[in-house]
Amino acid sequence: MQVWALIVDSFRESIDRKMFWVMVFMSAVVAAAMACISFDDKGVDILFGVWKFEDEVWSLGNSGLKGMVGTVAVKFIADQYLGFFGMIVALITTAGVFPGLMTSGTIDLVLSKPMPRWKLFLGKYLGALVFVFLQAVLFVGLTFLVMGVRWHCWMLGYLGLIPLMVILFSYLYAFTALFGVLTRSALTSLLLTMIAWLFIWTPPMAAGTLSMMREASMSPVRVDGEPVEVGASFEKWERLFRTMSWFVPKTSDIVEIAGQWVEGALISDILLSAGEPESEEERKSFEDGRRMEERAAAVNPWTSIGSSLLCEAVIVFFAMYQFGRRDF
Amino acid sequence: MSHLTEMTSWAVDLIGVDKSYGRDIHALRGVNVQVRQGEVFGLLGPNGAGKSTLVKIMMTVVKPDKVAGTILGRPIGHLKKKGVMGYLPEVTRFPGYLTARQVLDYYARLARVSVVDRRRCIPDLMERVGLSHRWHDVKCSKFSKGMLRRLGLAQALVNDPELIVLDEPTDGLDPIGRRDVRELLTELRSMGKTIFLNSHLLSEIEMVCDRVAILNHGLVARQGTLTELTEHTVEYHVRVSGDLSKLSAEIGEMGGTIRDGMIVLSEHDVGKLNGLIDLVRSRNMLIESATPHRFSLEDVFVQILGADAKGLKTVDSEQTSPVVARAVGS
Numbered sequence: 001m002q003v004w005a006l007i008v009d010s011f012r013e014s015i016d017r018k019m020f021w022v023m024v025f026m027s028a029v030v031a032a033a034m035a036c037i038s039f040d041d042k043g044v045d046i047l048f049g050v051w052k053f054e055d056e057v058w059s060l061g062n063s064g065l066k067g068m069v070g071t072v073a074v075k076f077i078a079d080q081y082l083g084f085f086g087m088i089v090a091l092i093t094t095a096g097v098f099p100g101l102m103t104s105g106t107i108d109l110v111l112s113k114p115m116p117r118w119k120l121f122l123g124k125y126l127g128a129l130v131f132v133f134l135q136a137v138l139f140v141g142l143t144f145l146v147m148g149v150r151w152h153c154w155m156l157g158y159l160g161l162i163p164l165m166v167i168l169f170s171y172l173y174a175f176t177a178l179f180g181v182l183t184r185s186a187l188t189s190l191l192l193t194m195i196a197w198l199f200i201w202t203p204p205m206a207a208g209t210l211s212m213m214r215e216a217s218m219s220p221v222r223v224d225g226e227p228v229e230v231g232a233s234f235e236k237w238e239r240l241f242r243t244m245s246w247f248v249p250k251t252s253d254i255v256e257i258a259g260q261w262v263e264g265a266l267i268s269d270i271l272l273s274a275g276e277p278e279s280e281e282e283r284k285s286f287e288d289g290r291r292m293e294e295r296a297a298a299v300n301p302w303t304s305i306g307s308s309l310l311c312e313a314v315i316v317f318f319a320m321y322q323f324g325r326r327d328f
Numbered sequence: 329m330s331h332l333t334e335m336t337s338w339a340v341d342l343i344g345v346d347k348s349y350g351r352d353i354h355a356l357r358g359v360n361v362q363v364r365q366g367e368v369f370g371l372l373g374p375n376g377a378g379k380s381t382l383v384k385i386m387m388t389v390v391k392p393d394k395v396a397g398t399i400l401g402r403p404i405g406h407l408k409k410k411g412v413m414g415y416l417p418e419v420t421r422f423p424g425y426l427t428a429r430q431v432l433d434y435y436a437r438l439a440r441v442s443v444v445d446r447r448r449c450i451p452d453l454m455e456r457v458g459l460s461h462r463w464h465d466v467k468c469s470k471f472s473k474g475m476l477r478r479l480g481l482a483q484a485l486v487n488d489p490e491l492i493v494l495d496e497p498t499d500g501l502d503p504i505g506r507r508d509v510r511e512l513l514t515e516l517r518s519m520g521k522t523i524f525l526n527s528h529l530l531s532e533i534e535m536v537c538d539r540v541a542i543l544n545h546g547l548v549a550r551q552g553t554l555t556e557l558t559e560h561t562v563e564y565h566v567r568v569s570g571d572l573s574k575l576s577a578e579i580g581e582m583g584g585t586i587r588d589g590m591i592v593l594s595e596h597d598v599g600k601l602n603g604l605i606d607l608v609r610s611r612n613m614l615i616e617s618a619t620p621h622r623f624s625l626e627d628v629f630v631q632i633l634g635a636d637a638k639g640l641k642t643v644d645s646e647q648t649s650p651v652v653a654r655a656v657g658s
C-alpha cells in the first residue's frame with residue numbers, strides 16, 4: 001500500500017510536469033505523421049491522396065513490404081527515436097525524482113513515516129519506471145495501431161518494444177538514481193548518466209563489432225596468393241570486451257533484441273512463404289535472410305537482459321545503501 | 329517517586345545522544361532526555377543548539393553517532409512505534425500539485441492509515457487545525473505560509489499518534505495561529521497524547537509545557553518541571569531608603585550587589601539575606617521591602633546562556649535535575 005501510494009504520487013507529480021505533456025504531444029505528432037502515409041496496391045499515398053507515388057517495391061503488392069517496415073521500425077523507432085531521443089527525454093523528466101525527494105521539508109516528512117528507507121527508495125524508483133512504461137505504452141501502442149490500420153502491417157513483435165524500452169530505461173535510470181542520491185542534483189546526475197551511458201555502451205558494442213570483423217575475415221584473405229588468418233588478432237580484444245560486457249548493463253543489446261522480435265519474426269515469415277529456393281538468385285537471398293536472422297540471434301535476449309538486470313540491481317542496491325545511511 | 333517505577337511510563341527515554349556533522353560540527357554531545365507519557369515536554373534552546381537534530385534523530389531523518397534508550401519502549405526507528413508517532417518538521421514542503429485533502433491522504437497512506445479512517449478523520453482534522461472548508465480542495469501551492477503550517481500540523485496528526493513531535497510548530501503563524509496551536513496542544517494533552525515540542529520561544533514553552541529541557545550547544549543544561557527549573561533560582565531584592573553607595577564594599581563582602589538602587593542577593597540563602605539586613609539596619613537605614621524574586625524561565629534561560637558564554641561548565645541533566653529548597657516567602 002505504501003509503495004502504491006508512492007507510485008501514485010510519482011504519477012501525479014509527473015502529469016503535473018510540462019515534460020509529460022510534451023512527451024504525449026510528441027507521440028501524438030509522430031503517430032499522426034505516420035498515419036498520413038498509407039500503402040495501396042500500386043504504391044504510397046501521402047496526406048490522404050495529396051501525393052501518390054507509384055512504386056511496386058513500396059506497395060501492398062510486395063510481399064517484402066512488411067519486412068521493410070519492420071526494418072524501419074527497428075532502425076528509426078527502436079534505435080533512434082525511442083532508444084536514444086526518447087531515453088534522453090525520459091531521463092530529463094525523471095532525473096529530478098531523487099534530488100526532489102531529498103530536499104529538506106520533503107524528506108523529513110516521508111522518512112518519519114513507518115516505512116524503511118529502502119522501500120521509499122524502491123517506490124520512487126518504480127514510480128519513474130511506471131512513468132516511462134505509460135509513455136511507452138502510449139507511443140508504441142499508437143504507432144502499432146497506425147502501422148496496422150494504415151499500412152496493413154500488424155507486427156505483434158513490435159509491441160515488444162514496450163518492455164524493451166522500459167528495461168533500457170531502467171538500465172540508465174539506475175545510474176541517474178545513484179548519482180541523484182550522491183549529488184542531490186538533477187542536472188549533475190543527468191550529465192553523469194550520459195557519461196556512464198557512453199561507458200557502458202562501449203564494451204558490448206566493441207565486442208560485437210570485433211566479432212563481426214572476425215567473422216568477415218574468417219574466409220581466408222589472400223595476400224600474395226597465401227591465405228592469412230586475420231581473425232586471430234581480433235580475438236583477444238573481443239574476449240576482453242566480451243568479459244567487460246558482463247559487468248555492465250548492455251544497452252546496445254536492446255536494439256538487437258528488438259530486431260530479433262520485430263524483424264526476426266518477419267524474416268521467418270518471408271522465408272516460410274517463399275518456400276524452397278529454386279533459382280540460384282533465390283537461394284542467395286534465402287541465405288542472406290538466414291544470415292541476418294543469425295546475426296540478430298547472436299544476442300541471447302535472456303542472458304543479455306538477465307545479466308544486465310543483475311548489474312542494474314547491484315547499482316540500485318548501492319544507491320539504496322547510500323540513500324539509507326545518509327543524514328538529511 | 330522512585331526512578332525505577334517511572335521507567336515504565338517514559339514515552340521518550342534517550343541517553344547519551346551524540347551526533348557530529350562532518351568533522352567540525354558537534355551538534356549533540358551526549359544528550360539525555362526523558363519525557364513522561366501524557367505530558368507536554370518542551371525542548372528549549374537558542375538557534376543552533378541542536379534541537380532539530382535531536383528530533384530528527386528521533387524520527388530517523390538523521391542517524392545518530394551514539395544513542396541508547398527507547399521511544400515508546402522500543403529503540404529508535406521501530407516501525408510499529410513510528411506508526412504511532414506524528415512529526416511536524418521545522419520546514420515542510422508539500423507537493424504543490426496536491427490539494428490539502430490529497431496531501432493528508434497521501435501522508436496517511438504512508439503512515440498505513442486505513443481507507444475508512446482516512447475518509448472519516450481527514451475532514452475533521454482539517455477543521456481542527458483551522459483549515460476552513462473552502463480550502464480543503466485547493467491545491468496547496470496556493471496556500472499561505474500560515475496555512476501550510478496548519479496543514480503540516482494536520483499531517484502530523486493524521487495517524488492519531490500517541491507521541492507527537494513538533495519542531496517549532498508556531499513558526500510562520502500569526503498571533504491567532506499561535507493561540508490556536510496552544511489550544512490544540514492543550515486539547516491533545518487532555519486526550520492523553522504525549523507531546524514533544526521544540527521551540528526557541530520561551531513564552532510558548534512556558535504557556536503549554538509541563539516539563540522542560542534547556543538545550544545549549546548540544547548539551548541539556550537543565551531539565552525538569554517549570555517549577556523545578558525556576559524555584560531554586562531565586563534572588564532577593566532589598567529596597568532601602570538612603571544612599572547605599574558607601575556600603576558597597578561591605579555589601580559585596582557579604583555576597584550582595586547593588587543594582588538599580590537596591591541590594592540584590594543572587595542566591596537563595598536566608599542567612600546571608602538577614603546579614604545584609606542587619607548591616608543596613610546597623611547604619612540606621614530603613615528597609616522598605618525585602619522580596620524574593622523568582623526567576624522566570626526567561627531569566628533561567630538567559631542565565632544559562634550567560635554562564636555558558638562566560639565559559640562555565642554546562643551541567644548535564646542527570647546532575648542537576650531535581651531540586652533545591654523552596655524559596656522563602658513564596
Ligand SMILES: Nc1ncnc2c1ncn2[C@@H]1O[C@H](COP(=O)(O)OP(=O)(O)O)[C@@H](O)[C@H]1O
Pocket residue numbers: 327328349353355373374375376377378379380381382
Ligand atoms: N545537515 C546538516 N549538516 C551539517 N550541519 C548541520 C546540519 N543540520 C544541522 N547542522 C548544524 O548542527 C547544529 C545544530 O543545528 P539544529 O539541530 O538545526 O539546531 P536548532 O534546531 O536548535 O536550531 C548547527 O550548528 C547546525 O548548523
Ligand SMILES: [Mg+2]
Pocket residue numbers: 376379380381418495
Ligand atoms: Mg531547529
